[in-house]
Amino acid sequence: MCSAIRSRLSGSSGLALGVLGVGNIGMVHLKSALSMAAVDVRAAADAMPENRNRAERAGVARTYDDYTTLLDAEELDAAVVALPPFLHADAVERAAENDIDVFVEKPLARSTEEADRLLETARKAGIAVGVDHTLRYQPDMIGVKSEYEDGTVGHVPYASITRLNDGPLGRPPVEHAPPSWPLDADAAGGGSLLELGIHCFDVLEWLFGDLEVRDATTGTTLDIPVEDAATVLLRAPETETTITLHCGSYQWEQLPEVNTRLRLEGVTGTISNQDHLPGNFYASAAKSALSNVASRVTGSESDVFGPTFYLQAHYEALSAFCDAIRNGDRPPVDGQDGKRSLELAETAYELAAAGDDTELETMEVTR
Amino acid sequence: MTGAPVVRGTVIEAGERIDDDIDTTDGTEPRDLRSGHSGNGNDAPTRRWNPDIDARMAAYEPSVEDVLSPTLDELSTADPERITLVPDAHYPFHPSTGMVTDPALVGATLSLLDDRTDAELAVAGTSSAAIAFERTTDYLGYPSLVARTGAELVDCSDDDLERERYVLTNDDHAVAVSVPVRLRESAVITVPTLRPTDAGAFAGGRRTLARLVDAVTDAAATAVAATRAIDPRGSLLDATTAYGESPYAANTLFAGPTPAVDTLGESLLGRSSTADRTRAAELEAMGTADSASELSTVRVTPVGPTADASGVDFEQHLATLRKRLDGASLPPSDATHPAVSAAYRLYAAVGGDAVPPQLDARGGH
Numbered sequence: 233m234c235s236a237i238r239s240r241l242s243g244s245s246g247l248a249l250g251v252l253g254v255g256n257i258g259m260v261h262l263k264s265a266l267s268m269a270a271v272d273v274r275a276a277a278d279a280m281p282e283n284r285n286r287a288e289r290a291g292v293a294r295t296y297d298d299y300t301t302l303l304d305a306e307e308l309d310a311a312v313v314a315l316p317p318f319l320h321a322d323a324v325e326r327a328a329e330n331d332i333d334v335f336v337e338k339p340l341a342r343s344t345e346e347a348d349r350l351l352e353t354a355r356k357a358g359i360a361v362g363v364d365h366t367l368r369y370q371p372d373m374i375g376v377k378s379e380y381e382d383g384t385v386g387h388v389p390y391a392s393i394t395r396l397n398d399g400p401l402g403r404p405p406v407e408h409a410p411p412s413w414p415l416d417a418d419a420a421g422g423g424s425l426l427e428l429g430i431h432c433f434d435v436l437e438w439l440f441g442d443l444e445v446r447d448a449t450t451g452t453t454l455d456i457p458v459e460d461a462a463t464v465l466l467r468a469p470e471t472e473t474t475i476t477l478h479c480g481s482y483q484w485e486q487l488p489e490v491n492t493r494l495r496l497e498g499v500t501g502t503i504s505n506q507d508h509l510p511g512n513f514y515a516s517a518a519k520s521a522l523s524n525v526a527s528r529v530t531g532s533e534s535d536v537f538g539p540t541f542y543l544q545a546h547y548e549a550l551s552a553f554c555d556a557i558r559n560g561d562r563p564p565v566d567g568q569d570g571k572r573s574l575e576l577a578e579t580a581y582e583l584a585a586a587g588d589d590t591e592l593e594t595m596e597v598t599r
Numbered sequence: 600m601t602g603a604p605v606v607r608g609t610v611i612e613a614g615e616r617i618d619d620d621i622d623t624t625d626g627t628e629p630r631d632l633r634s635g636h637s638g639n640g641n642d643a644p645t646r647r648w649n650p651d652i653d654a655r656m657a658a659y660e661p662s663v664e665d666v667l668s669p670t671l672d673e674l675s676t677a678d679p680e681r682i683t684l685v686p687d688a689h690y691p692f693h694p695s696t697g698m699v700t701d702p703a704l705v706g707a708t709l710s711l712l713d714d715r716t717d718a719e720l721a722v723a724g725t726s727s728a729a730i731a732f733e734r735t736t737d738y739l740g741y742p743s744l745v746a747r748t749g750a751e752l753v754d755c756s757d758d759d760l761e762r763e764r765y766v767l768t769n770d771d772h773a774v775a776v777s778v779p780v781r782l783r784e785s786a787v788i789t790v791p792t793l794r795p796t797d798a799g800a801f802a803g804g805r806r807t808l809a810r811l812v813d814a815v816t817d818a819a820a821t822a823v824a825a826t827r828a829i830d831p832r833g834s835l836l837d838a839t840t841a842y843g844e845s846p847y848a849a850n851t852l853f854a855g856p857t858p859a860v861d862t863l864g865e866s867l868l869g870r871s872s873t874a875d876r877t878r879a880a881e882l883e884a885m886g887t888a889d890s891a892s893e894l895s896t897v898r899v900t901p902v903g904p905t906a907d908a909s910g911v912d913f914e915q916h917l918a919t920l921r922k923r924l925d926g927a928s929l930p931p932s933d934a935t936h937p938a939v940s941a942a943y944r945l946y947a948a949v950g951g952d953a954v955p956p957q958l959d960a961r962g963g964h
Contacts, residue, residue, distance in 0.1 A: 263956060404930060405797040406797070410729070453693055454691055454738045454740070456691075456738050482693070484930065486931070536952060
C-alpha cells in the first residue's frame with residue numbers, strides 16, 4: 233500500500249485534499265489543512281449553503297453541495313470525512329471508488345458491523361483509513377503519558393477519566409438550532425458514549441494497552457432518544473489497572489474551559505491532566521501568540537491554533553495522518569483503532585442493557 | 600438592585616388563609632413558614648433535585664392548590680370550556696436549571712384543574728427559529744405528562760391556527776398583535792420561570808405570552824399587548840428552581856395577576872419596571888402599569904422540601920432570593936466579541952496562524 237500511496241500522490245504542490253462536511257469540526261479540519269504547507273486543499277463539500285460560504289471565506293477554491301460530486305470531480309490524494317456518522321460508510325465507499333485515502337471523524341462508524349464493511353471496502357480498494365481520535369494529541373494527555381511511562385508514580389492500580397460537555401442542545405443563550413442527527417440513534421449510532429466516550433476509550437488504550445469492559449450503565453437526563461450520560465467500568469490486564477470512565481453531554485460548557493479530567497492514582501502519587509494544562513488559559517494563549525509572531529519574524533514554523541490547545545490537537549491529528557499518507561506509512565490512528573474503540577463502546581452498551589434488564593442498578597437518572 | 604419595591608403578598612397558612620402583608624424591606628418580625636404550611640408529604644427535608652417526576656408532582660400539588668386557590672375557585676365557578684396553561688417551555692433545558700418551567704409543576708397544575716373543573720385542558724407554547732415546540736416538549740417529557748389528563752399540546756406557531764388581530768391603543772400609542780383565537784377564547788394561566796431572558800429582562804408571564812403572538816413592535820410592548828389581548832386568569836411563577844447567575848433551589852411558588860407577579864419577579868431579579876421612566880409612563884398610559892396595590896394580591900408559598908424544613912424564615916427567604924438573584928444574567932455567549940475576533944485575525948495574519956472557526960460567523964451543525 234505504501235508504494236501505491238506514494239505513486240498516487242498528485243502534483244508538486246503537496247497532498248491534494250478535499251474536506252467532506254464543513255460544519256463545526258469540518259471547519260477546524262479545513263482551516264488546519266489550509267495551514268499545512270505540504271497540503272493543497274482542493275475543495276470542500278457541504279449540503280448547507282452557509283457552511284459552503286464559510287469554507288469559501290476561509291480560502292478553499294471550490295465548494296460542492298454534494299460530497300459524492302466532489303469526490304468524482306476532483307483529483308484528490310486524501311479526503312477528510314467530517315460528515316454525520318450515518319454518512320461515513322458511504323463516503324468511504326465513494327472515496328474508495330476514486331482511490332482516495334480517508335481521514336474519518338470519530339466515531340469511525342455507527343457500529344462494529346458497519347466499521348467492518350467500511351474497512352473491508354477500504355482494504356479491497358487499497359486506501360488508507362485514519363480516524364480523528366484527538367485526545368491523544370492534546371498536550372495534557374501527552375504529559376500524562378510521559379509521566380506515567382517515566383514511572384513517576386509507580387504502579388497505577390486505579391485511573392479515572394471524565395469527559396463532559398453540553399452536547400447538541402447546548403446551553404443558554406440559545407444561538408443556533410440544535411442539529412437533529414446527534415439525537416437520532418439511527419443517524420449517530422448512539423449518544424454521548426459514541427460522541428465522547430469513544431475518545432476516552434482510545435486514549436485509555438493508548439495509555440494502558442488492551443482494555444476489558446466489566447460493567448456499564450447509561451442514562452438520560454431529558455426525554456431524548458439517545459443516552460446523554462454513560463459510566464463504564466474497565467480493566468487493563470497488562471497494567472492491572474481498574475478504570476472508571478464517565479462521559480456525558482448534559483453539562484453546560486463555557487469555553488475555553490473544557491471538562492476533560494484524567495487521573496492516574498499511583499502508589500507514590502497522582503498524575504493528573506490538569507497539571508499539564510496552562511494555569512491561565514488566556515496568559516498561555518497570549519504567550520503562544522507572541523511566540524508565533526516571533527516565529528514569523530525569525531522564519532521558523534508557527535504552531536497552528538497555538539493559543540487553543542484543543543484545536544491544536546485536531547491540527548496535529550490531521551497533520552500526522554497527512555504525513556503518514558505522504559510517506560506511505562500506516563496512519564498513526566487507523567481504522568482498526570477506530571473499530572477497537574467502537575468494540576469497547578458496543579460492549580458497554582450491551583452490559584448497560586443487560587444491567588437495565590436485570591435492574592441491578594441505576595446510576596443515571598431519567599428526567 | 601434597582602428601586603427595590605416593597606413586596607407584599609399573602610402567606611398560605613395551614614387550614615386557613617391569612618391576608619398578611621409581608622414587607623421585605625422594613626425589617627418586620629420574620630415569619631416561620633414551618634408553622635404556616637400545610638405540608639407536602641415529603642419525609643426528609645432536603646434541597647436536592649429529585650429526578651422522579653412523579654415525586655416532584657406529588658410534592659408540588661398541595662402547594663399549587665394553596666397558592667392557586669383563588670384562581671381554581673374562580674375557574675370552578677366560571678366553568679370555562681377550555682383552560683390553557685402557558686409554561687416557559689422555550690427550549691429543552693434541564694428543569695433543574697431553572698431555565699424552563701418544571702414540567703412536573705405543569706403536571707401538578709393540570710391534575711388539579713382536571714379534578715376541579717370539567718374544562719378541556721391544553722398546554723400551549725410555540726416553535727422558534729432554534730427549535731420546534733414539538734421537539735422541545737418531547738425532550739422535556741410533556742407528551743406522557745399531558746396524557747395523564749388528556750390535555751392537548753398546542754403549538755401556537757402552527758399555520759393552521761386561526762388568529763385574530765388585536766390592537767392596544769390610546770391617544771398616543773398603538774400596538775397590534777396577532778393572537779391565536781383559541782388562546783383568546785381560553786382561560787389562560789401562565790406558568791413562567793424566575794429567570795432572565797437572553798436580553799436581560801425578566802422572563803415572566805407577559806413575556807411568556809408574548810412568544811405566542813406575532814407583532815412587529817419591541818419586546819416590552821409586545822408583552823404588554825399580548826397580555827391584554829389574551830387576558831390571562833393569572834400567573835403561577837415557578838420559582839422552585841430560579842436562575843440568577845446560576846440555578847438556585849428557591850422552592851417557592853408565587854401566584855396572582857400576571858402583571859403583579861411579573862413586577863414581583865422583576866424585583867427579585869433586581870430589575871425594576873419603573874426604572875425606565877419613559878417606558879413606565881408608556882405602560883401607564885396604556886393602562887398596563889403595575890400599581891403597588893396589585894402586588895398585595897400576589898400569593899406565595901414554599902414548595903417541596905423547604906416547606907417542611909423547620910425554622911424557615913419567610914422574610915429572610917425572600918431576602919435570600921433577592922440576594923441570590925440580584926443582577927441575574929445568562930452565561931456569556933459563545934460568540935466572541937467582535938473586538939477580540941478582530942484582534943485575533945490581526946494576530947493570525949501577523950503570526951501566520953489559523954483563525955479558529957469559533958471566531959467566524961456560525962452556521963451549520
